[in-house]
Amino acid sequence: MAAALLSLPGFCRPLGRHHACTPRLLMRTFIVAIDGPAASGKSTTAKRVARTLGYNYIDSGSIYRAITLKALAQGLDLTREADRQRLDGLAHTCQVDTQAQFDGDTLRVVTYLDGQDVTDAIRTLAVNRGVSEVAKAPEVRQAVLQIQRRMAGYKREGSETTTDKLSTTDLVMDGRDIGTSVFPQAELKVYLEADATVRAQRRYEEMQRQAMTKKENGSTLPTYDEVLRDLQARDAADVNRTHSPLRRAPDAVVIDSTNLTIDQQVSKIVELAQSRMA
Numbered sequence: 001m002a003a004a005l006l007s008l009p010g011f012c013r014p015l016g017r018h019h020a021c022t023p024r025l026l027m028r029t030f031i032v033a034i035d036g037p038a039a040s041g042k043s044t045t046a047k048r049v050a051r052t053l054g055y056n057y058i059d060s061g062s063i064y065r066a067i068t069l070k071a072l073a074q075g076l077d078l079t080r081e082a083d084r085q086r087l088d089g090l091a092h093t094c095q096v097d098t099q100a101q102f103d104g105d106t107l108r109v110v111t112y113l114d115g116q117d118v119t120d121a122i123r124t125l126a127v128n129r130g131v132s133e134v135a136k137a138p139e140v141r142q143a144v145l146q147i148q149r150r151m152a153g154y155k156r157e158g159s160e161t162t163t164d165k166l167s168t169t170d171l172v173m174d175g176r177d178i179g180t181s182v183f184p185q186a187e188l189k190v191y192l193e194a195d196a197t198v199r200a201q202r203r204y205e206e207m208q209r210q211a212m213t214k215k216e217n218g219s220t221l222p223t224y225d226e227v228l229r230d231l232q233a234r235d236a237a238d239v240n241r242t243h244s245p246l247r248r249a250p251d252a253v254v255i256d257s258t259n260l261t262i263d264q265q266v267s268k269i270v271e272l273a274q275s276r277m278a
């Protein structure tokens, strides 16, 4: 009953932070939902917003990526009906968790799949290419919805899985359907977008930087054109799928980051959150 009440829009909305006298079960968290197309800056921005506000952060894409990694490791071919059914079972039984941790001044997110750290393994080209197919399966989305709400609940309840350096109550979550399906009652919804060529250039440069840091051979990296094609294909799959497609929630604030710096887009969201809390 309490859970049902908590999911009602506007129920027990606190003034700013929670009232000291509010019973714990009836406290509402302040949720910032950030959605948008691939490489629009969601996770970079969400992490900084979370760090500035002292909120928890959940990267919902990493959950879909972890399930994709497991499906690939088990050799599933999602064009086959039998394998799609196995995917359903896999999504409902695998254990995915993410933890936001401070690395110096930076908020780093570690992703666990069945207890293993898969933070780097979920960012490969193979996962990039498979994730859209996995994310469009309704059974997977249902399983991920449960994982997302459980994770947010953990933070709310202040369970031991919550990193103790962060607030245990409020939350920033980014993805494709956070403001529309996962937390339609979120206090602040942002739709972050940018021109596709700018997004591809940023992603391409990010890959170059990461390869240099890891001293990898740059010749294995995709070209700018490949990055752009991959990004456009993922956007099209996210927008056109039947279940929880990428959409701007009607009450979302649109921020186009094409001509913004990261600091500017973070400040805009922090200001919006603070003004809504007040």
Ligand SMILES: Nc1ncnc2c1ncn2[C@@H]1O[C@H](COP(=O)(O)OP(=O)(O)OP(=O)(O)O)[C@@H](O)[C@H]1O
Pocket: 036, 037, 038, 039, 040, 041, 042, 043, 044, 045, 061, 202, 203, 206, 257, 260, 261, 262, 265
């Ligand atoms: N305003 C900006 N100016 C320059 N670079 C930016 C800006 N916003 C984000 N970036 C850079 O763009 C790249 C993509 O950002 P990020 O990974 O946060 O996107 P995303 O939306 O979370 O992507 P995905 O959906 O694919 O996970 C990163 O290298 C990030 O540093």
Ligand SMILES: Nc1ccn([C@H]2C[C@H](O)[C@@H](COP(=O)(O)O)O2)c(=O)n1
Pocket: 038, 039, 060, 061, 062, 064, 065, 131, 132, 135, 174, 175, 176, 177, 178, 234, 238
């Ligand atoms: N809420 C979400 C989050 C992610 N996805 C799918 C679609 C994306 O292409 C993929 C990877 O996400 P990313 O790590 O690039 O943010 O996961 C989704 O359908 N819904």
